[in-house]
Amino acid sequence: xxxxxxxxxxxxxxxxxxxxxxxxxxxxxxxxxxxxxxxxxxxxxxxxxxxxxxxxxxxxxxxxxxxxxxxxxxxxxxxxxxxxxxxxxxxxxxxxxxxxxxxxxxxxxxxxxxxxxxxxxxxxxxxxxxxxxxxxxxxxxxxxxxxxxxxxxxxxxxxxxxxxxxxxxxxxxxxxxxxxxxxxxxxxxxxxxxxxxxxxxxxxxxxxxxxxxxxxxxxxxxxxxxxxxxxxxxxxxxxxxxxxxxxxxxxxxxxxxxxxxxxxxxxxxxxxxxxxxxxxxxxxxxxx
Amino acid sequence: xxxxxxxxxxxxxxxxxxxxxxxxxxxxxxxxxxxxxxxxxxxxxxxxxxxxxxxxxxxxxxxxxxxxxxxxxxxxxxxxxxxxxxxxxxxxxxxxxxxxxxxxxxxxxxxxxxxxxxxxxxxxxxxxxxxxxxxxxxxxxxxxxxxxxxxxxxxxxxxxxxxxxxxxxxxxxxxxxxxxxxxxxxxxxxxxxxxxxxxxxxxxxxxxxxxxxxxxxxxxxxxxxxxxxxxxxx
Numbered sequence: 001x002x003x004x005x006x007x008x009x010x011x012x013x014x015x016x017x018x019x020x021x022x023x024x025x026x027x028x029x030x031x032x033x034x035x036x037x038x039x040x041x042x043x044x045x046x047x048x049x050x051x052x053x054x055x056x057x058x059x060x061x062x063x064x065x066x067x068x069x070x071x072x073x074x075x076x077x078x079x080x081x082x083x084x085x086x087x088x089x090x091x092x093x094x095x096x097x098x099x100x101x102x103x104x105x106x107x108x109x110x111x112x113x114x115x116x117x118x119x120x121x122x123x124x125x126x127x128x129x130x131x132x133x134x135x136x137x138x139x140x141x142x143x144x145x146x147x148x149x150x151x152x153x154x155x156x157x158x159x160x161x162x163x164x165x166x167x168x169x170x171x172x173x174x175x176x177x178x179x180x181x182x183x184x185x186x187x188x189x190x191x192x193x194x195x196x197x198x199x200x201x202x203x204x205x206x207x208x209x210x211x212x213x214x215x216x217x218x219x220x221x222x223x224x225x226x227x228x229x230x231x232x233x234x235x236x237x238x239x240x241x242x243x244x245x246x247x248x249x250x251x252x253x254x255x256x257x258x259x260x261x262x263x264x265x266x267x268x269x270x271x272x273x274x275x276x277x278x279x280x281x282x283x284x285x286x287x288x
Numbered sequence: 289x290x291x292x293x294x295x296x297x298x299x300x301x302x303x304x305x306x307x308x309x310x311x312x313x314x315x316x317x318x319x320x321x322x323x324x325x326x327x328x329x330x331x332x333x334x335x336x337x338x339x340x341x342x343x344x345x346x347x348x349x350x351x352x353x354x355x356x357x358x359x360x361x362x363x364x365x366x367x368x369x370x371x372x373x374x375x376x377x378x379x380x381x382x383x384x385x386x387x388x389x390x391x392x393x394x395x396x397x398x399x400x401x402x403x404x405x406x407x408x409x410x411x412x413x414x415x416x417x418x419x420x421x422x423x424x425x426x427x428x429x430x431x432x433x434x435x436x437x438x439x440x441x442x443x444x445x446x447x448x449x450x451x452x453x454x455x456x457x458x459x460x461x462x463x464x465x466x467x468x469x470x471x472x473x474x475x476x477x478x479x480x481x482x483x484x485x486x487x488x489x490x491x492x493x494x495x496x497x498x499x500x501x502x503x504x505x506x507x508x509x510x511x512x513x514x515x516x517x518x519x520x521x522x
Contacts, residue, residue, distance in 0.1 A: 042318070044512065047458030050429035055513035060313050087315050091513055093474065094319040095353050100474040101513055103315035149461060149511040227457035227485075240458065272458055 020077075021179035021200065022128035022166030024119045025069030033065040035261070035282030045243070045270035055101075056089040057274065061110055073119040077132070081110030084140055084152035106144035111153035112137045127167045132183070134160040156189040162196070175204040192225035192240050208253075215247040243270030251284070259284050318513075322472040326352045326396050328362065328403040331500045333416035336408040337372070337382040343413065345378035347392045348501075349401065354469030365391045371409050382409040420499060424449075424507070424519040430456040432507055432517035442498040447479065447491040447505075455517075457485040461510040464491070466502035470518045473508055482507065 025031065038060040046052050063081040070076055087105030092098070113136050120129035140153020162183030169176050182197040197220075202213030221240045247265035254260060263280040267273055331346045349360045364374045368388035374380040380390065386409055393402040419439040426432035434453030440446045455462065467476035479491050505519035 038313070046429040047456055048429055052428050052430075052512075053514060054509075056316065056318050057512075058313055085313055087313065088513065089316045089318045092317045092319050093322050093353055093472070095321075095323040099317075100320070100322070100472055103317075105315060147510055239460075272460075 020067070020164075021177075021181070022119075022121075022130045022164040024073060024075035024117045024123075024130055025067050026123070027069045027072045030066065030068040030287045031284065032067075032287075033261070033282050033284040035063055035065065035280055037061045037063065037278060037280040039274055039276060039278040041274035041276035043275045045267070045273050045275050047271050049269060049271055051275050055091055058085070058087045058089075060085040063110070067117075072123050075117040075119075077113075077115035077117055077134075079113040079115075081112065081140075081152075084108055084110030086144070086150045086152050088150070102146075104145040104147075104150060106141055106150045106152060108141045108144075108152045110140040112139045127165055130164045130166075132160075132162040132164065134158075134162065136160070136185075154189075154191065156187050156191050158185055158187040158191075160185040160196070171203075175208060177202050187225070190226040190239070193222045195220045195222065210253070211251045213249050215249070216244070217247070218242075218244045241270070241272045243267040243273045245270075249280075253286070257286050257288070259286065320471060322353050322469055322474070324350075324352060324354045324469050324471075326350060326399075326401050328392050328394060328401055329500060329503075330390075330392065330403055330405055331498055333405055333500075334407060335414040335416060336410040336412065337380060338411060338413045339382045339385055339409050341382055341413065343380045343382070345374070345380060345390065345392070347378060347403065349394050349396075350468045351396070353472065353474060354467065354503075355475040356468070360394050363393050365393075367391070372407060380407075385409055418499065420521045422505065422519040422521050424453065424505060424517055426517040428514070428516045430459055430516050432456065436505065436519060438499060438521060440499070443494055443496050445493040445497055445499060447493060449484075449489050449491075451488040453484075453487060453489070455482060455485045455507070459509055459512075459516065461512075462516060463508050463510055465506040465508055466493075466497065467504045467506045468502055470504045470506065470520075471515060473506065476506060477502065 040056060040058045042056040043051050043053050061081040062083040063079060066078045068076050085105060085107045088103050090099045090103040091101040093100055113134055115132050115134040117130050117132045120131055136158035138153050138155050138157055142151050142153050142155030144150040160183050162181055164179055164181040166177060166179035179200045185194040185196060187193055198215060198217040200213055200215040202211055204211050219242055221242050223240050225239045245265055245267040247263055249261060249263035251261035252259055261282045261284060264277060266277040328347050328349050331348060334343060337343045347362055349357050351357050364376060364378050366372045366374050366388050368386060371384050371386040371388045372380055372382050374390060388407055390405045390407050391402060393400050419437055421437040424432060424434045424436060432455045435450045437448050438445060462482040464479040464482055465473050465476040466479060467473060477497055479493060503521050506515060507517040509516050
């Protein structure tokens with residue numbers, strides 16, 4: 001559950017306007033981003049969508065996101081969290097100041113996604129359609145710590161098919177772009193499959209050196225897996241999680257190819273999912 | 289020019305931001321409000337003691353966070369020493385027919401924590417109740433309700449949850465504890481993972497746990513380290 005939240009937000013944060021969406025990379029071109037994504041959360045959405053407190057949980061992913069155009073219509077995509085950290089705080093008695101439950105942390109590689117994106121429409125079309133096949137590789141730890149409740153992955157191999165449609169346009173002299181997508185995520189190990197959809201709107205400023213975008217992402221569970229309470233997992237990687245999130249991102253080209261980005265994301269509704277905002281900072285190289 | 293910009297970005301922006309992120313990735317402390325009234329509990333209360341016999345009382349002191357403090361000195365007394373006497377170890381001698389109040393106390397800071405028990409000296413020894421019960425209530429947004437009874441001898445207790453019980457199956461890592469603090473699992477006894485989410489079911493509790501050793505059922509989510517519900521054991 002948390003993985004879904006983390007990975008999706010990380011990916012959507014990594015895929016800036018000049019990468020992702022309905023626009024595959026041209027042959028030999030690429031987009032590479034080194035980023036840090038994190039969330040520190042002391043509350044979560046319950047199964048009825050209310051917010052309850054929890055021990056403060058931190059998740060940090062240092063990742064490489066890469067897109068490379070094998071041809072003008074076929075792009076390979078990698079999301080590789082090469083350092084993932086999950087921890088929770090000490091639970092301390094306010095009366096005695098003694099530790100009741102000691103905090104713990106694990107560090108490892110995180111679950112990794114490999115994708116192929118194919119341009120359904122011809123490059124340069126007014127509306128760009130693309131199909132993506134994604135493989136989620138369970139390279140992270142699905143159990144760690146004394147209570148086995150720390151994870152940097154959920155231990156399941158998932159496959160997702162996704163369709164994107166994007167277009168660019170001008171409002172006055174300002175360049176805009178928009179993109180919508182939907183996809184189905186097939187998950188293994190008794191995890192429920194998911195329907196995902198979202199939309200994105202972006203605008204370029206300062207002669208396209210500065211970009212601002214907003215992304216809406218949603219996950220709806222088919223609830224065809226085990227209930228969380230019946231799964232072997234005793235972690236917050238629960239099953240059947242759902243959410244709707246909004247991510248705001250800004251990216252600035254320091255040079256023609258090199259830039260920095262900052263993102264802020266928050267799930268404004270959800271079930272069994274962390275409820276605090278997430279943040280991301282990154283450095284990207286755009287070989288356009 | 290570009291190199292200078294990148295250098296400035298690194299020194300003034302990215303490196304400090306990275307340090308900030310690293311610091312926020314450290315394990316910190318979350319305080320929980322866990323203060324409870326300290327108490328002495330007589331673990332094997334009696335209604336009456338047969339005249340001419342002895343009875344060994346057992347008591348424990350639980351401090352202001354509900355943790356058992358076995359090393360503490362307990363002072364025993366009887367209000368009517370012509371009816372019943374009791375020594376420093378809680379051994380009572382029933383001397384004559386009548387009613388007395390057996391007290392046990394200890395010091396806790398500047399306070400004296402005391403427990404009183406009315407005891408009748410009569411023709412037979414009658415121990416206190418062998419069943420305790422309560423109502424399970426949710427203390428969170430998760431569904432949790434029902435009633436329960438706790439019965440049996442030390443080392444072979446039965447916790448019976450009745451048919452009205454319902455609990456969410458959406459929450460991973462839901463565990464059941466016996467505790468003397470409704471807000472903490474410190475010094476609590478872990479009964480086990482919750483695997484039944486509706487209807488009557490039972491747990492058999494061994495490990496030398498007695499009927500009066502704990503005062504609360506505690507439903508606790510381990511992954512979130514947070515209480516989901518509780519049941520006061522009456």
